[in-house]
Amino acid sequence: MPLARLIPCLDVAQGRVVKGVSFVNLRDVGDPVELAQYYSAGGADELVFLDISATPEGADTMVYVVERVADVLEIPFTVGGGIRSVQDASRIIEAGADRVSLNSAALATPQLITDIAARFGSQAVVVAIDAGESVVYTHGGRVATDIATVPWAVEAATRGAGEILLTSIARDGQRTGFDLILTEAVRDAVDIPVIASGGAGSAQHVADALRVTDAALIASIVHENPAGLPGLRREIEALGIKLRPLMERV
Amino acid sequence: MSDVIVVDYGAGNTRSVRAALTHLGRTSYVSAEPILIADAPYVILPGVGSARSAMEHLDETGAANALRERFAANRPILGICLGMQLALRASEEDGGVKCLGLLEGLAVRLDAPRIPRLGWAAVEPWGDVFYFAHSFVAESPDTVATSEGLSAAVRRGSFLGVQFHPEKSDVAGLTFLESCLSRV
Numbered sequence: 230m231p232l233a234r235l236i237p238c239l240d241v242a243q244g245r246v247v248k249g250v251s252f253v254n255l256r257d258v259g260d261p262v263e264l265a266q267y268y269s270a271g272g273a274d275e276l277v278f279l280d281i282s283a284t285p286e287g288a289d290t291m292v293y294v295v296e297r298v299a300d301v302l303e304i305p306f307t308v309g310g311g312i313r314s315v316q317d318a319s320r321i322i323e324a325g326a327d328r329v330s331l332n333s334a335a336l337a338t339p340q341l342i343t344d345i346a347a348r349f350g351s352q353a354v355v356v357a358i359d360a361g362e363s364v365v366y367t368h369g370g371r372v373a374t375d376i377a378t379v380p381w382a383v384e385a386a387t388r389g390a391g392e393i394l395l396t397s398i399a400r401d402g403q404r405t406g407f408d409l410i411l412t413e414a415v416r417d418a419v420d421i422p423v424i425a426s427g428g429a430g431s432a433q434h435v436a437d438a439l440r441v442t443d444a445a446l447i448a449s450i451v452h453e454n455p456a457g458l459p460g461l462r463r464e465i466e467a468l469g470i471k472l473r474p475l476m477e478r479v
Numbered sequence: 480m481s482d483v484i485v486v487d488y489g490a491g492n493t494r495s496v497r498a499a500l501t502h503l504g505r506t507s508y509v510s511a512e513p514i515l516i517a518d519a520p521y522v523i524l525p526g527v528g529s530a531r532s533a534m535e536h537l538d539e540t541g542a543a544n545a546l547r548e549r550f551a552a553n554r555p556i557l558g559i560c561l562g563m564q565l566a567l568r569a570s571e572e573d574g575g576v577k578c579l580g581l582l583e584g585l586a587v588r589l590d591a592p593r594i595p596r597l598g599w600a601a602v603e604p605w606g607d608v609f610y611f612a613h614s615f616v617a618e619s620p621d622t623v624a625t626s627e628g629l630s631a632a633v634r635r636g637s638f639l640g641v642q643f644h645p646e647k648s649d650v651a652g653l654t655f656l657e658s659c660l661s662r663v
Contacts, residue, residue: 230591230627231598231611269649274599300498305610305647322527325494327612327647349490350529352595352612391595391614422597443598473599473608476650 232473234274234444235435235462236424237451239264241310242282244290248452262297268451269304271458272475276302277330277394277446280310281369287311292324299325307355309394318345322353330355330394333367336374336381339388346389351421356385357394360411370398378411379418386419393419394446396426402449404430407438416442432464439470483507483660484519486546486562488536490528496559499646503657511536513545521663522549526560526644530586530615531573533565543579550581553637557659563633563640564615572615582635584619589629602631602643607651609643616642 240248245259265276278298280291288311295308308321309330318329335342335356346354359366360378367374382393395415397408407428416423425438426446438445451458459475466472483500485493487509500507500523507523508515516522524546537543546566549556558566570576570586578586589596595614602609602624609631617630617640624632626642633640639659645652 230593231596231600232608234598296494299494300501303495303499303502303647303649303652305612305644322492323494325492325498327492327495347529349527350595351614352597353527392597420593421595422593443593476607476654478650 230443232274233439233470234424235272235465235472236275236277236444236446237268237273237458238277238279238426238446238448240279240281241291241294242280243287244294247281248448261294262301264455265298265302265306267455268458269302270478271455272462272472273304273458274473275304275444276306278306278308279330280308282310288317292320295321295324295326309355309357314341315344315348318349322349328353328355328392330357332357332359335385336365336367336376339384342385342388342390346391351389351391354390355392355394355424356382356390357396358382358385358415359396359398361398366398370401379414382415383418386421390421392422392424394424394426396446397428400428401426403428404449406430406434407445409437409441412438412441432461432468435461436465436468436470439465482519483521483523484515485509486516486522486524486537486542487511488528488533488542490533490536490561492527493525495646496523496525499653499656502653503660505660511540511542513541516542516545517548517552521660522546522554522556524556524558524562524565526558526562526564528561529573530561530564530570530576530578533561534576534578537565537579546579547581550636550638555659555663556638558638558640559646560613560642560644563642564617566633566638566640567617567619570615581638582617582619582621582633582640584617584621584633586615587618589614589616591629599648600626602626607655609641609645609648609651609655611643613642
Protein backbone atom coordinates (compact mmCIF):
# COMPACT_ATOMS: atom_id res chain seq x y z
CA MET A 230 0.00 0.00 0.00
CA PRO A 231 1.16 3.59 -0.59
CA LEU A 232 1.99 5.71 2.46
CA ALA A 233 -0.74 7.12 4.70
CA ARG A 234 -2.03 10.52 3.57
CA LEU A 235 -2.78 13.63 5.60
CA ILE A 236 -5.29 15.86 3.78
CA PRO A 237 -6.23 19.38 4.96
CA CYS A 238 -9.71 20.43 3.84
CA LEU A 239 -10.53 24.04 2.95
CA ASP A 240 -14.11 25.30 2.81
CA VAL A 241 -14.50 27.94 0.11
CA ALA A 242 -17.39 30.32 -0.57
CA GLN A 243 -17.38 32.93 -3.35
CA GLY A 244 -13.68 32.26 -3.89
CA ARG A 245 -12.69 32.83 -0.26
CA VAL A 246 -11.65 30.44 2.47
CA VAL A 247 -14.30 30.44 5.17
CA LYS A 248 -14.30 29.02 8.71
CA GLY A 249 -11.77 30.38 11.12
CA VAL A 250 -8.32 29.96 9.80
CA SER A 251 -5.98 31.53 12.34
CA PHE A 252 -3.14 33.18 10.60
CA VAL A 253 -0.12 35.23 11.20
CA ASN A 254 2.21 35.26 8.23
CA LEU A 255 0.06 35.30 5.13
CA ARG A 256 -0.76 38.40 3.15
CA ASP A 257 -4.34 37.25 2.67
CA VAL A 258 -5.68 34.63 5.06
CA GLY A 259 -8.83 34.17 3.00
CA ASP A 260 -7.11 33.43 -0.31
CA PRO A 261 -7.40 29.71 -1.05
CA VAL A 262 -4.31 29.84 -3.26
CA GLU A 263 -2.07 31.27 -0.55
CA LEU A 264 -3.40 28.87 2.06
CA ALA A 265 -2.99 25.92 -0.31
CA GLN A 266 0.65 26.82 -0.91
CA TYR A 267 1.22 27.24 2.81
CA TYR A 268 -0.22 23.81 3.61
CA SER A 269 1.68 22.24 0.72
CA ALA A 270 4.95 23.68 2.05
CA GLY A 271 3.99 22.40 5.51
CA GLY A 272 3.71 18.83 4.28
CA ALA A 273 0.09 18.26 3.21
CA ASP A 274 -0.03 15.11 1.04
CA GLU A 275 -3.12 16.33 -0.81
CA LEU A 276 -5.74 19.02 -0.38
CA VAL A 277 -9.53 19.06 -0.58
CA PHE A 278 -11.46 22.21 -1.51
CA LEU A 279 -15.17 22.20 -0.76
CA ASP A 280 -17.24 24.91 -2.41
CA ILE A 281 -19.94 25.57 0.15
CA SER A 282 -21.50 28.53 -1.67
CA ALA A 283 -23.45 26.23 -4.04
CA THR A 284 -24.68 28.97 -6.37
CA PRO A 285 -24.13 29.34 -10.13
CA GLU A 286 -21.92 32.39 -9.52
CA GLY A 287 -20.07 30.38 -6.88
CA ALA A 288 -19.38 27.64 -9.44
CA ASP A 289 -17.79 30.08 -11.88
CA THR A 290 -15.69 31.55 -9.11
CA MET A 291 -14.63 28.03 -8.09
CA VAL A 292 -13.34 27.24 -11.59
CA TYR A 293 -11.16 30.33 -11.39
CA VAL A 294 -9.89 29.31 -7.93
CA VAL A 295 -9.07 25.82 -9.27
CA GLU A 296 -7.08 27.30 -12.18
CA ARG A 297 -5.07 29.52 -9.85
CA VAL A 298 -4.45 26.65 -7.43
CA ALA A 299 -3.36 24.30 -10.26
CA ASP A 300 -0.86 26.89 -11.48
CA VAL A 301 1.04 26.95 -8.20
CA LEU A 302 0.39 23.64 -6.43
CA GLU A 303 2.52 20.55 -7.10
CA ILE A 304 0.52 18.12 -4.98
CA PRO A 305 -2.84 16.55 -5.89
CA PHE A 306 -6.11 18.21 -4.99
CA THR A 307 -9.80 17.32 -4.97
CA VAL A 308 -12.67 19.74 -5.49
CA GLY A 309 -16.22 19.17 -4.24
CA GLY A 310 -19.44 21.10 -3.84
CA GLY A 311 -22.03 21.84 -6.48
CA ILE A 312 -20.84 19.29 -9.06
CA ARG A 313 -24.06 17.91 -10.56
CA SER A 314 -23.18 16.85 -14.09
CA VAL A 315 -20.37 15.44 -16.23
CA GLN A 316 -20.04 18.96 -17.62
CA ASP A 317 -19.54 20.45 -14.13
CA ALA A 318 -16.89 17.80 -13.43
CA SER A 319 -15.16 18.48 -16.78
CA ARG A 320 -14.87 22.18 -16.04
CA ILE A 321 -13.24 21.50 -12.68
CA ILE A 322 -10.87 18.80 -13.99
CA GLU A 323 -9.94 20.79 -17.08
CA ALA A 324 -9.20 23.73 -14.78
CA GLY A 325 -6.57 21.52 -13.15
CA ALA A 326 -8.15 19.53 -10.28
CA ASP A 327 -7.10 15.90 -9.98
CA ARG A 328 -10.41 14.67 -8.64
CA VAL A 329 -13.95 15.81 -8.12
CA SER A 330 -15.96 14.91 -5.05
CA LEU A 331 -19.66 14.10 -5.41
CA ASN A 332 -22.14 14.04 -2.56
CA SER A 333 -25.88 14.82 -2.93
CA ALA A 334 -25.72 14.66 -6.73
CA ALA A 335 -24.40 11.09 -6.59
CA LEU A 336 -27.23 10.09 -4.24
CA ALA A 337 -29.81 11.69 -6.55
CA THR A 338 -28.22 10.28 -9.74
CA PRO A 339 -25.81 7.39 -9.03
CA GLN A 340 -25.19 7.07 -12.81
CA LEU A 341 -23.22 10.32 -12.53
CA ILE A 342 -20.42 8.40 -10.77
CA THR A 343 -20.19 5.97 -13.70
CA ASP A 344 -20.32 8.69 -16.33
CA ILE A 345 -17.54 10.80 -14.80
CA ALA A 346 -15.39 7.71 -14.18
CA ALA A 347 -15.84 6.62 -17.81
CA ARG A 348 -14.60 9.96 -19.05
CA PHE A 349 -11.77 10.70 -16.60
CA GLY A 350 -11.04 7.39 -14.87
CA SER A 351 -12.06 6.11 -11.44
CA GLN A 352 -9.10 7.86 -9.80
CA ALA A 353 -10.82 11.17 -10.66
CA VAL A 354 -14.05 10.44 -8.76
CA VAL A 355 -14.43 10.69 -5.00
CA VAL A 356 -17.80 9.99 -3.43
CA ALA A 357 -18.27 11.94 -0.21
CA ILE A 358 -20.58 10.33 2.34
CA ASP A 359 -21.95 12.24 5.33
CA ALA A 360 -22.81 9.43 7.70
CA GLY A 361 -25.15 9.55 10.68
CA GLU A 362 -25.85 6.67 13.07
CA SER A 363 -26.72 4.30 10.26
CA VAL A 364 -27.95 6.30 7.29
CA VAL A 365 -26.50 8.85 4.89
CA TYR A 366 -27.38 12.55 5.26
CA THR A 367 -27.54 15.33 2.70
CA HIS A 368 -27.55 19.14 2.82
CA GLY A 369 -24.44 19.40 4.93
CA GLY A 370 -25.61 16.77 7.37
CA ARG A 371 -29.04 18.28 8.07
CA VAL A 372 -31.36 16.00 6.08
CA ALA A 373 -31.51 12.24 6.68
CA THR A 374 -32.06 9.87 3.76
CA ASP A 375 -33.27 6.27 4.02
CA ILE A 376 -30.03 5.02 2.47
CA ALA A 377 -27.77 2.96 4.72
CA THR A 378 -24.14 4.04 4.81
CA VAL A 379 -22.23 0.82 4.11
CA PRO A 380 -24.40 -0.38 1.20
CA TRP A 381 -24.19 3.10 -0.35
CA ALA A 382 -20.38 3.02 -0.12
CA VAL A 383 -20.42 -0.38 -1.83
CA GLU A 384 -22.73 0.89 -4.56
CA ALA A 385 -20.55 3.96 -5.13
CA ALA A 386 -17.47 1.75 -5.50
CA THR A 387 -19.30 -0.63 -7.84
CA ARG A 388 -20.43 2.28 -9.98
CA GLY A 389 -16.87 3.46 -10.49
CA ALA A 390 -15.90 5.71 -7.59
CA GLY A 391 -12.17 5.68 -6.98
CA GLU A 392 -12.30 6.76 -3.36
CA ILE A 393 -14.74 7.27 -0.49
CA LEU A 394 -14.54 10.41 1.67
CA LEU A 395 -16.34 9.26 4.81
CA THR A 396 -17.43 11.93 7.29
CA SER A 397 -18.99 11.12 10.63
CA ILE A 398 -21.55 13.89 11.20
CA ALA A 399 -21.57 13.27 14.95
CA ARG A 400 -17.80 13.69 15.19
CA ASP A 401 -17.40 16.52 12.69
CA GLY A 402 -15.93 19.58 14.41
CA GLN A 403 -15.97 17.86 17.82
CA ARG A 404 -12.24 17.08 17.93
CA THR A 405 -12.91 13.94 19.98
CA GLY A 406 -11.36 11.50 17.52
CA PHE A 407 -12.54 9.80 14.32
CA ASP A 408 -15.37 7.27 14.29
CA LEU A 409 -13.12 4.25 13.87
CA ILE A 410 -15.96 1.72 13.93
CA LEU A 411 -17.73 3.44 11.05
CA THR A 412 -14.44 3.83 9.16
CA GLU A 413 -13.57 0.17 9.62
CA ALA A 414 -17.02 -0.96 8.50
CA VAL A 415 -16.75 0.99 5.24
CA ARG A 416 -13.10 0.07 4.71
CA ASP A 417 -13.94 -3.63 5.01
CA ALA A 418 -16.90 -3.35 2.63
CA VAL A 419 -15.11 -1.71 -0.32
CA ASP A 420 -11.88 -2.33 -2.26
CA ILE A 421 -11.17 1.33 -3.04
CA PRO A 422 -9.31 3.76 -0.73
CA VAL A 423 -11.26 5.38 2.13
CA ILE A 424 -10.51 8.80 3.67
CA ALA A 425 -11.61 9.13 7.30
CA SER A 426 -13.11 12.51 8.16
CA GLY A 427 -14.61 14.22 11.20
CA GLY A 428 -13.15 14.37 14.67
CA ALA A 429 -9.42 15.08 14.35
CA GLY A 430 -8.33 16.80 17.54
CA SER A 431 -4.83 15.47 18.12
CA ALA A 432 -1.95 13.61 16.50
CA GLN A 433 -3.10 10.52 18.39
CA HIS A 434 -6.56 10.73 16.78
CA VAL A 435 -5.05 11.01 13.32
CA ALA A 436 -2.60 8.16 13.97
CA ASP A 437 -5.48 5.97 15.20
CA ALA A 438 -7.43 6.68 12.00
CA LEU A 439 -4.39 6.01 9.79
CA ARG A 440 -3.97 2.61 11.40
CA VAL A 441 -7.49 1.80 10.19
CA THR A 442 -7.53 3.42 6.76
CA ASP A 443 -5.56 5.02 3.92
CA ALA A 444 -5.96 8.73 4.59
CA ALA A 445 -7.27 11.26 7.11
CA LEU A 446 -8.98 14.57 6.43
CA ILE A 447 -8.10 17.36 8.85
CA ALA A 448 -9.75 20.75 9.24
CA SER A 449 -10.00 22.73 12.49
CA ILE A 450 -6.93 21.11 14.04
CA VAL A 451 -4.80 22.59 11.28
CA HIS A 452 -6.77 25.79 10.58
CA GLU A 453 -6.36 26.88 14.21
CA ASN A 454 -2.62 26.60 13.88
CA PRO A 455 -1.52 26.28 10.24
CA ALA A 456 2.13 26.71 11.21
CA GLY A 457 1.75 23.56 13.31
CA LEU A 458 1.31 21.18 10.35
CA PRO A 459 4.98 20.06 10.18
CA GLY A 460 4.92 19.45 13.94
CA LEU A 461 1.68 17.50 13.68
CA ARG A 462 3.27 15.30 11.00
CA ARG A 463 6.28 14.63 13.23
CA GLU A 464 4.00 13.71 16.16
CA ILE A 465 2.02 11.32 13.96
CA GLU A 466 5.25 9.73 12.75
CA ALA A 467 6.47 9.41 16.35
CA LEU A 468 3.30 7.37 16.96
CA GLY A 469 4.48 4.85 14.39
CA ILE A 470 2.71 6.02 11.21
CA LYS A 471 5.02 6.36 8.20
CA LEU A 472 4.34 9.49 6.14
CA ARG A 473 6.17 10.66 3.03
CA PRO A 474 9.54 12.31 3.66
CA LEU A 475 9.56 16.05 2.93
CA MET A 476 12.32 17.46 0.76
CA GLU A 477 13.69 20.98 1.06
CA ARG A 478 12.59 23.38 -1.65
CA VAL A 479 15.59 24.64 -3.58
CA MET B 480 16.18 26.93 -22.42
CA SER B 481 14.32 24.79 -24.86
CA ASP B 482 10.62 24.60 -25.49
CA VAL B 483 8.55 21.61 -24.43
CA ILE B 484 5.56 20.26 -26.34
CA VAL B 485 2.89 18.69 -24.14
CA VAL B 486 0.95 16.35 -26.41
CA ASP B 487 -2.77 17.08 -26.54
CA TYR B 488 -5.02 14.05 -26.80
CA GLY B 489 -8.21 15.69 -25.66
CA ALA B 490 -8.28 14.30 -22.14
CA GLY B 491 -8.20 17.48 -20.16
CA ASN B 492 -5.63 18.09 -17.53
CA THR B 493 -2.47 19.34 -19.22
CA ARG B 494 -2.50 22.38 -16.96
CA SER B 495 -0.62 20.80 -14.05
CA VAL B 496 2.20 19.55 -16.29
CA ARG B 497 2.56 22.99 -17.84
CA ALA B 498 2.48 24.64 -14.40
CA ALA B 499 5.37 22.44 -13.25
CA LEU B 500 7.32 23.28 -16.43
CA THR B 501 6.69 26.99 -15.88
CA HIS B 502 7.94 26.58 -12.33
CA LEU B 503 11.17 25.15 -13.78
CA GLY B 504 11.51 28.11 -16.13
CA ARG B 505 10.53 26.20 -19.30
CA THR B 506 8.20 27.43 -22.00
CA SER B 507 5.64 24.82 -23.00
CA TYR B 508 2.88 24.45 -25.58
CA VAL B 509 -0.02 22.05 -25.74
CA SER B 510 -0.34 20.64 -29.25
CA ALA B 511 -1.24 17.62 -31.35
CA GLU B 512 0.53 19.05 -34.41
CA PRO B 513 2.72 16.28 -35.94
CA ILE B 514 5.53 18.62 -37.08
CA LEU B 515 5.89 20.15 -33.62
CA ILE B 516 5.82 16.72 -31.96
CA ALA B 517 8.46 15.35 -34.32
CA ASP B 518 10.83 18.31 -34.02
CA ALA B 519 10.46 19.90 -30.55
CA PRO B 520 13.52 19.70 -28.27
CA TYR B 521 11.44 17.80 -25.69
CA VAL B 522 8.03 16.14 -25.77
CA ILE B 523 5.83 15.08 -22.85
CA LEU B 524 2.96 12.63 -23.31
CA PRO B 525 0.81 13.38 -20.24
CA GLY B 526 -1.59 11.03 -18.52
CA VAL B 527 -5.25 11.46 -17.76
CA GLY B 528 -8.22 9.77 -19.39
CA SER B 529 -8.78 6.40 -20.97
CA ALA B 530 -6.45 4.43 -23.26
CA ARG B 531 -8.96 3.96 -26.06
CA SER B 532 -10.00 7.58 -26.50
CA ALA B 533 -6.38 8.72 -26.11
CA MET B 534 -5.14 6.37 -28.88
CA GLU B 535 -8.05 7.32 -31.16
CA HIS B 536 -7.20 10.96 -30.68
CA LEU B 537 -3.47 10.40 -31.31
CA ASP B 538 -4.21 8.43 -34.49
CA GLU B 539 -6.71 10.97 -35.84
CA THR B 540 -4.41 13.94 -35.37
CA GLY B 541 -1.32 12.22 -36.76
CA ALA B 542 0.37 12.62 -33.38
CA ALA B 543 0.80 8.83 -33.07
CA ASN B 544 2.95 8.62 -36.20
CA ALA B 545 4.85 11.76 -35.22
CA LEU B 546 5.70 10.13 -31.88
CA ARG B 547 6.93 6.97 -33.68
CA GLU B 548 9.09 9.10 -36.01
CA ARG B 549 10.46 11.03 -33.09
CA PHE B 550 11.30 7.81 -31.26
CA ALA B 551 12.98 6.35 -34.36
CA ALA B 552 15.07 9.54 -34.61
CA ASN B 553 16.17 9.02 -30.99
CA ARG B 554 14.70 12.32 -29.74
CA PRO B 555 13.58 12.44 -26.08
CA ILE B 556 10.00 11.73 -24.99
CA LEU B 557 8.69 11.55 -21.42
CA GLY B 558 5.48 9.60 -20.87
CA ILE B 559 3.53 10.15 -17.66
CA CYS B 560 1.04 7.59 -16.25
CA LEU B 561 -1.37 6.81 -19.12
CA GLY B 562 1.17 8.56 -21.40
CA MET B 563 3.70 5.89 -20.41
CA GLN B 564 1.19 3.06 -20.89
CA LEU B 565 0.33 4.37 -24.37
CA ALA B 566 3.94 3.72 -25.44
CA LEU B 567 3.58 -0.02 -24.72
CA ARG B 568 2.41 -2.55 -27.32
CA ALA B 569 -1.13 -2.64 -25.98
CA SER B 570 -3.35 -2.02 -22.94
CA GLU B 571 -5.94 -4.28 -21.33
CA GLU B 572 -8.00 -1.14 -20.58
CA ASP B 573 -11.37 -0.64 -22.33
CA GLY B 574 -11.47 -4.27 -23.51
CA GLY B 575 -8.03 -4.10 -25.16
CA VAL B 576 -6.39 -1.25 -27.04
CA LYS B 577 -3.44 -1.38 -29.45
CA CYS B 578 -0.93 1.26 -28.37
CA LEU B 579 2.13 2.96 -29.90
CA GLY B 580 4.49 0.01 -29.53
CA LEU B 581 7.61 2.04 -28.72
CA LEU B 582 8.23 -0.26 -25.73
CA GLU B 583 7.88 -3.97 -25.14
CA GLY B 584 5.13 -5.12 -22.82
CA LEU B 585 1.51 -4.49 -21.92
CA ALA B 586 -0.55 -2.34 -19.55
CA VAL B 587 -2.47 -4.74 -17.32
CA ARG B 588 -5.11 -4.31 -14.61
CA LEU B 589 -3.43 -3.78 -11.23
CA ASP B 590 -3.38 -6.58 -8.72
CA ALA B 591 -3.40 -4.54 -5.49
CA PRO B 592 -5.35 -4.54 -2.19
CA ARG B 593 -7.15 -1.34 -3.17
CA ILE B 594 -7.65 -0.04 -6.69
CA PRO B 595 -7.04 2.67 -7.79
CA ARG B 596 -3.65 2.70 -6.13
CA LEU B 597 -3.62 6.26 -4.78
CA GLY B 598 -0.89 8.00 -2.86
CA TRP B 599 2.80 8.47 -2.26
CA ALA B 600 5.19 5.54 -2.58
CA ALA B 601 8.94 5.05 -2.86
CA VAL B 602 10.48 4.25 -6.24
CA GLU B 603 13.47 1.90 -6.22
CA PRO B 604 16.37 2.03 -6.89
CA TRP B 605 15.97 5.82 -7.14
CA GLY B 606 14.95 6.21 -3.51
CA ASP B 607 12.57 9.17 -3.89
CA VAL B 608 8.86 9.12 -3.02
CA PHE B 609 6.40 10.07 -5.77
CA TYR B 610 2.62 10.38 -6.16
CA PHE B 611 0.72 7.56 -7.91
CA ALA B 612 -2.92 7.36 -9.06
CA HIS B 613 -3.54 4.34 -11.28
CA SER B 614 -5.63 1.22 -11.92
CA PHE B 615 -3.40 -0.25 -14.67
CA VAL B 616 0.34 -0.89 -14.66
CA ALA B 617 3.07 -1.80 -17.17
CA GLU B 618 4.31 -5.37 -17.39
CA SER B 619 7.41 -4.68 -19.42
CA PRO B 620 10.97 -5.98 -19.85
CA ASP B 621 11.90 -2.30 -20.29
CA THR B 622 11.14 -1.60 -16.61
CA VAL B 623 14.00 0.29 -14.96
CA ALA B 624 12.44 1.20 -11.59
CA THR B 625 9.74 -0.28 -9.38
CA SER B 626 7.40 0.74 -6.56
CA GLU B 627 6.10 -1.92 -4.16
CA GLY B 628 7.11 -4.49 -6.76
CA LEU B 629 5.17 -2.77 -9.58
CA SER B 630 6.71 -1.18 -12.64
CA ALA B 631 7.25 2.53 -11.89
CA ALA B 632 9.49 3.52 -14.81
CA VAL B 633 10.29 2.10 -18.23
CA ARG B 634 13.00 3.12 -20.65
CA ARG B 635 13.88 2.15 -24.19
CA GLY B 636 15.99 4.30 -26.49
CA SER B 637 14.91 7.92 -26.14
CA PHE B 638 11.61 7.13 -24.39
CA LEU B 639 11.35 7.36 -20.61
CA GLY B 640 7.99 6.56 -19.08
CA VAL B 641 6.90 6.87 -15.46
CA GLN B 642 3.81 5.51 -13.74
CA PHE B 643 3.83 8.26 -11.11
CA HIS B 644 2.91 11.92 -11.62
CA PRO B 645 6.07 14.05 -11.32
CA GLU B 646 3.94 17.19 -11.77
CA LYS B 647 2.03 16.21 -8.61
CA SER B 648 5.00 14.93 -6.60
CA ASP B 649 6.09 18.14 -4.90
CA VAL B 650 9.84 18.76 -4.69
CA ALA B 651 10.76 15.19 -5.65
CA GLY B 652 8.71 15.52 -8.84
CA LEU B 653 10.14 18.89 -9.84
CA THR B 654 13.66 17.59 -9.24
CA PHE B 655 12.89 14.57 -11.42
CA LEU B 656 11.46 16.74 -14.23
CA GLU B 657 14.46 19.06 -14.06
CA SER B 658 16.84 16.11 -14.38
CA CYS B 659 14.92 14.88 -17.46
CA LEU B 660 14.96 18.32 -19.08
CA SER B 661 18.57 19.11 -18.20
CA ARG B 662 19.73 16.48 -20.68
CA VAL B 663 18.35 18.37 -23.67
